[in-house]
Amino acid sequence: MESTLPLIRIIDLKKSYGTKEILKGINLDIFPGQVIGYIGPNGAGKSTTVKILTGLIEDFTGQVEINGIDIQKDPLSIKSQLGYVPENAELYEVLTPMEYLDFVGKLYGMEDDIIQERSLKLLSAFGLAANAMSRMDTFSKGMRQKVLLISGIIHNPQIIILDEPLSGLDANAVIFVKELISLLAKEGKTIFYCSHMMDVVEKVSDRILLINQGSIIADGTINELKSDPNESLEHIFAKLTNTDNDALDASNIISAIQ
Amino acid sequence: MHWMHLTSLALFNNMEKFILRFILLFKGIWESLGVNYTQFKIILETKVTLDNRKPITFKKRNAGKSSSSTSIIQFIMYMIIGLMFMVILILIPDRYLALSIMLLCFTSMLSITLVSDFSPILLDTRDQYIIMPKPVSDRTVALSRITFIAIKLFNQIIALCLPVVVYVSFNWDITGIFLLILQLLLSTLIALVFVNGFYMISIKYLPIQKFKDIIAYIQIGLSLIIFLAYYLGPNLIQTIVESQLTIEQLKFLWIFPSTWIASFQSLLQGNHSLQSIIFSLLGLVVPFFGVYACTKLFSRGFNAKIAALASGDTPLSETDQAISHTNTGRPFYKKLGAGVCSSPLEEAGFSIVWLISSKTREFKQQLYPSLAYLPIYFIFLFLRTGEGLPFAEKLVKLRESGLYIIMFYLSLLTILTVFQLITQSNKYKAAWIYYVVPMDRPGQFMTGVLKACLIKYVLPFNILFFCICVPLFGISSINDLLLSSAVGGIESILIMLFLVKNYPFSKASQSSSKAVVNLLILGLLGLLGYLHKVIFQYELLVWALAALGWLLFFIMLKYLQKDDWKSLAFDDN
Numbered sequence: 001m002e003s004t005l006p007l008i009r010i011i012d013l014k015k016s017y018g019t020k021e022i023l024k025g026i027n028l029d030i031f032p033g034q035v036i037g038y039i040g041p042n043g044a045g046k047s048t049t050v051k052i053l054t055g056l057i058e059d060f061t062g063q064v065e066i067n068g069i070d071i072q073k074d075p076l077s078i079k080s081q082l083g084y085v086p087e088n089a090e091l092y093e094v095l096t097p098m099e100y101l102d103f104v105g106k107l108y109g110m111e112d113d114i115i116q117e118r119s120l121k122l123l124s125a126f127g128l129a130a131n132a133m134s135r136m137d138t139f140s141k142g143m144r145q146k147v148l149l150i151s152g153i154i155h156n157p158q159i160i161i162l163d164e165p166l167s168g169l170d171a172n173a174v175i176f177v178k179e180l181i182s183l184l185a186k187e188g189k190t191i192f193y194c195s196h197m198m199d200v201v202e203k204v205s206d207r208i209l210l211i212n213q214g215s216i217i218a219d220g221t222i223n224e225l226k227s228d229p230n231e232s233l234e235h236i237f238a239k240l241t242n243t244d245n246d247a248l249d250a251s252n253i254i255s256a257i258q
Numbered sequence: 259m260h261w262m263h264l265t266s267l268a269l270f271n272n273m274e275k276f277i278l279r280f281i282l283l284f285k286g287i288w289e290s291l292g293v294n295y296t297q298f299k300i301i302l303e304t305k306v307t308l309d310n311r312k313p314i315t316f317k318k319r320n321a322g323k324s325s326s327s328t329s330i331i332q333f334i335m336y337m338i339i340g341l342m343f344m345v346i347l348i349l350i351p352d353r354y355l356a357l358s359i360m361l362l363c364f365t366s367m368l369s370i371t372l373v374s375d376f377s378p379i380l381l382d383t384r385d386q387y388i389i390m391p392k393p394v395s396d397r398t399v400a401l402s403r404i405t406f407i408a409i410k411l412f413n414q415i416i417a418l419c420l421p422v423v424v425y426v427s428f429n430w431d432i433t434g435i436f437l438l439i440l441q442l443l444l445s446t447l448i449a450l451v452f453v454n455g456f457y458m459i460s461i462k463y464l465p466i467q468k469f470k471d472i473i474a475y476i477q478i479g480l481s482l483i484i485f486l487a488y489y490l491g492p493n494l495i496q497t498i499v500e501s502q503l504t505i506e507q508l509k510f511l512w513i514f515p516s517t518w519i520a521s522f523q524s525l526l527q528g529n530h531s532l533q534s535i536i537f538s539l540l541g542l543v544v545p546f547f548g549v550y551a552c553t554k555l556f557s558r559g560f561n562a563k564i565a566a567l568a569s570g571d572t573p574l575s576e577t578d579q580a581i582s583h584t585n586t587g588r589p590f591y592k593k594l595g596a597g598v599c600s601s602p603l604e605e606a607g608f609s610i611v612w613l614i615s616s617k618t619r620e621f622k623q624q625l626y627p628s629l630a631y632l633p634i635y636f637i638f639l640f641l642r643t644g645e646g647l648p649f650a651e652k653l654v655k656l657r658e659s660g661l662y663i664i665m666f667y668l669s670l671l672t673i674l675t676v677f678q679l680i681t682q683s684n685k686y687k688a689a690w691i692y693y694v695v696p697m698d699r700p701g702q703f704m705t706g707v708l709k710a711c712l713i714k715y716v717l718p719f720n721i722l723f724f725c726i727c728v729p730l731f732g733i734s735s736i737n738d739l740l741l742s743s744a745v746g747g748i749e750s751i752l753i754m755l756f757l758v759k760n761y762p763f764s765k766a767s768q769s770s771s772k773a774v775v776n777l778l779i780l781g782l783l784g785l786l787g788y789l790h791k792v793i794f795q796y797e798l799l800v801w802a803l804a805a806l807g808w809l810l811f812f813i814m815l816k817y818l819q820k821d822d823w824k825s826l827a828f829d830d831n
Contacts, residue, residue: 056693079696086694090687092610092763094617099609102592106606107695107703112588112596135617151691 005068007032007159007190008053013062015048022048024214025062032158035181035191037205039198039233041241045214046194047087050161053192054084066159080108083157085148087164087194093137097123097147100136101154108155115154122150126176141168149177153184160184161192166200178204202233212241273333273416274306277409292397301389301402306409336417339367339484342491344421349495354524355505357438361445361516363487364418368449371414373456374477379407415446437526441519444545448515451548474623481627482634489638506533515544598709603699604819607706611680611762612714620684625715628675632719635668657731660794666742667787669719673750674779676715680707681760689764692826700823705815707762708754716746737800738790744807745786751814753779761826 006029013026022045030036040046051057052064055075064071066078091100098119105115123132126146136144145168152160162181166174181191181204195201201208202222210218210225217240218225225236242248282299289295343360350356389399419442426435460469497503511517518541524534588596595608615621639661640652647655656662683689697703720743727735757775793799 054694076696076698079694082694084694086690089690090685091691092614092685092688094685095613099613103606103610103613104691104695106602106609107691107697109602109696109698111602112592112605 004031006030007067009063009065011063011065013049013052013060013064015045015052015057015060022214023052023060026211026214026216028209028216028219030190030192032190033185033188034207035185035193035205037201037208038192038194038211039196039201039208039237040211044211044241046211047163049211050084050163050192050194054082054161055079080155081158083152083155083160085152085162085165088167089148091136091144091148091151093139093144094135096133096135097128097150098132100147101151104151105154110155118154119150122154123147126150142170142173145169146173157189159190159192161194163194164196165193166195166197174200198232198234198237208233210237210240217241273330273413274310274409277412278302278306281405281409288401291401292395293401294395294398297394297398298402298405301394301398302406302409305402305406309410333413333417336414337420340418340421342487343418344425346495347422347425350498352502352504353527354520354529355498355503355508357441357520357523358505358511358514358517360422361441361520362511362514364442365445365449365452365514365516366483367418368414368446369452369456370476370480370483372411372449372453374473374480375410375414379403379410411446415442433526434523437522441522444519444541445516447545447549448519451545451552454552471619474619477623478627478630482630485627485631486634489634515541518544594713595706595710598713599706601699601702603697603702604706604709607703607762608710609706611707611710614683614763615680615710615714618683621679624679625675629672629715632665632669632672636665639665653730660738660791662727662731662735663738663742663791663794664787666723666739667745667783667790669716669723670742670746670749670783671780672715672719673711673746674753674776676711677750677753677758680711680762681758681765683763683765686764686766689761692761692764697826699819700826701819701821703761704754704758704821704823705819708750708815708818712747712750716743716750734797737797737804738794740804741790741800741807742787744804744811745783745790747811748807748814749779749783751811751818754818755821759826 008028008030010026010028013023014021015023026049038046038049048057052060052071053066055071055078058072058075067081069078071078092103095103098116101119101123102112102115105119106112120129120132123129126149128143128146131139131143136147139147145165149162149165152162166177169177178200181193185191185206193201193205206221208218208220208222208225209216218236222233225233227236282302285295288298343363346360346363347356350359385399385403422442423435423439426438430438460472464472505511505517518537521534521537521541525538591609591612592605595605595612599605599608615625640656720739723739724736727739790800793803
């Protein structure tokens with residue numbers, strides 16, 4: 001796999017807001033068919049990386065290439081190859097799933113017939129066929145999340161970036177989405193999976209990237225990251241990111257409320 | 259300490275907090291009612307603070323930065339209405355009649371604002387999630403709720419009555435003044451009973467969604483009534499004063515409780531007729547009977563129902579209509595969109611505006627009042643032109659003066675309103691999608707938006723004018739209509755290019771007030787309308803200008819499609 005050209009190539013990516021440096025030089029090569037688990041504590045620079053990858057933030061230093069195209073030179077052609085669902089994304093709830101997907105599909109420049117066909121198929125595959133024509137303001141959080149996931153893949157993108165995609169989904173739907181991720185990877189899609197749920201990341205990803213304070217501090221398969229076979233990703237995460245002395249200690253809380 | 263300091267400062271310009279302080283003085287009474295005073299106090303203080311920071315309903319929602327002086331602004335607004343009540347008392351010399359009309363206005367005003375302003379409080383779901391899980395007794399919750407409504411109510415009543423009471427205290431004798439205060443209190447009771455009845459009936463017979471819609475329409479109605487009163491009120495009062503009408507002649511007033519209550523003053527002034535006595539008795543008995551009936555009916559069952567309403571979890575209905583829908587093929591808006599748009603991107607812009615504008619209550623709530631003014635203007639224009647002339651001569655006068663052209667240009671004002679509303683939404687966060695998709699030609703998208711607005715909100719008016727004007731004023735009005743609609747089209751493109759800086763439904767609120775720009779556009783439209791009226795008899799010239807206008811419109815449309823819309827760029831916040 002390593003012999004093919006990288007699909008995403010990030011070279012010395014830096015980004016600061018004012019004097020605060022959020023990303024301190026990130027270097028990455030991501031290959032087709034990989035499922036990347038992208039983890040890190042709050043404020044580590046995760047969402048900034050994702051926003052740069054999806055073309056939302058355009059002023060940064062360094063280089064980001066997708067499929068050999070520089071994202072700063074041609075963000076639009078990169079956006080059309082990406083499927084992105086932000087964390088806690090909102091949608092126009094007064095619309096029905098069909099209307100919303102029609103809208104999104106057309107923003108991707110798709111033709112009406114194809115959108116219709118795919119939406120119906122995808123909605124029934126996600127178990128939403130009966131609700132295809134009802135307004136989403138009556139939907140549960142899980143149902144909305146499913147519609148969002150559909151809107152992220154309806155244009156058959158090369159790269160799929162998912163930010164906490166499982167929030168609000170019930171246990172069955174979680175299994176279903178995990179399956180979907182591995183199937184998409186088999187189809188050659190590259191998946192960029194951001195989450196705080198370490199157990200899921202551990203299971204779905206074949207490569208884990210840990211970002212802390214603007215730098216990637218760990219990169220490898222779960223087995224490569226483990227120092228002993230019984231260690232879970234949660235432990236690794238805690239070990240690598242809780243370096244400060246003022247690390248959170250739950251026992252302080254107990255003593256505070258006593 | 260800091261917080262304490264702030265509240266005491268705010269007290270000076272905040273009536274609600276003042277009333278709250280007063281209410282909280284009676285700690286003993288509240289505790290004897292079975293209320294946990296500490297909880298009661300903090301719940302009310304929090305509610306008053308929240309209320310003071312919420313955006314004003316009359317204005318556009320400014321959720322972005324919360325207001326900190328909502329109460330005082332609202333207070334002033336009600337006081338302005340109160341000034342109008344005062345004017346009624348000043349202008350109509352017959353005290354009985356003046357009071358009847360004033361109290362009628364007061365009661366109806368209060369009822370309508372109660373329904374529109376208090377429904378959100380009654381249907382507030384946050385109590386359910388924030389207060390109910392805490393160890394707060396039902397009684398404390400219920401009483402703090404009722405007390406909060408009472409605080410708001412008193413705030414409003416004080417504002418509405420202040421001008422009248424001040425005027426009266428300088429001009430009437432002391433008994434009259436006290437009687438007036440009693441009358442105002444009784445009228446308030448009537449309004450409360452009325453609103454109660456409204457709630458009970460609507461909740462019994464209407465599903466929650468419909469109920470909320472009705473409240474929205476009542477708000478629209480309210481602004482229309484104020485508008486109508488502004489235009490027609492002075493005329494009415496003038497007629498009443500000039501023809502020296504009395505209650506005896508205005509029999510339709512007899513059915514209103516406000517007239518019964520007003521008759522106290524007539525009794526005081528020595529009019530001991532049977533009518534006055536019966537009315538006074540009614541005025542005294544009916545409010546209390548209403549309250550009694552309501553407390554009997556405003557029982558636990560009703561409260562439970564309100565609570566169920568507020569919980570807001572509408573069960574998901576398996577829609578059979580959904581299936582039948584799939585078979586009927588493409589919906590109307592899509593056929594229309596496909597017909598007038600040239601690319602999927604343009605269709606996307608078309609459909610999002612078309613769908614959301616017809617499905618969002620807040621959008622309709624803000625737009626419809628401004629649309630409803632148009633027929634009123636039209637009637638007003640018609641009534642005022644050639645006053646006193648018979649119908650046929652009126653028509654001739656309208657046709658010859660070309661005054662009807664003014665209507666065309668007035669209707670173009672709606673374009674401005676539509677475009678100002680179109681970028682705003684409560685659900686503005688859903689606009690992330692625009693920045694994720696490869697929007698290569700935003701101009702195309704925005705052209706779709708423009709087309710939807712024009713077809714939905716401008717074309718119907720033009721068709722209506724066509725249907726009215728051609729039979730009334732003849733074929734020659736067609737070219738006038740064509741010219742004005744071309745002006746409208748050009749206006750809308752210019753507004754789109756220079757004033758619309760965001761994707762549809764992507765902003766929480768208008769970032770800055772555009773009053774100056776609005777006035778400019780208004781003035782420009784007025785000027786164009788006037789120029790049109792000057793030349794309207796030169797039919798050929800109008801035809802030529804109309805053709806030119808339409809040509810210009812289509813050229814500009816092409817330009818709009820190619821515009822790169824730098825202003826729509828992603829704002830990283």
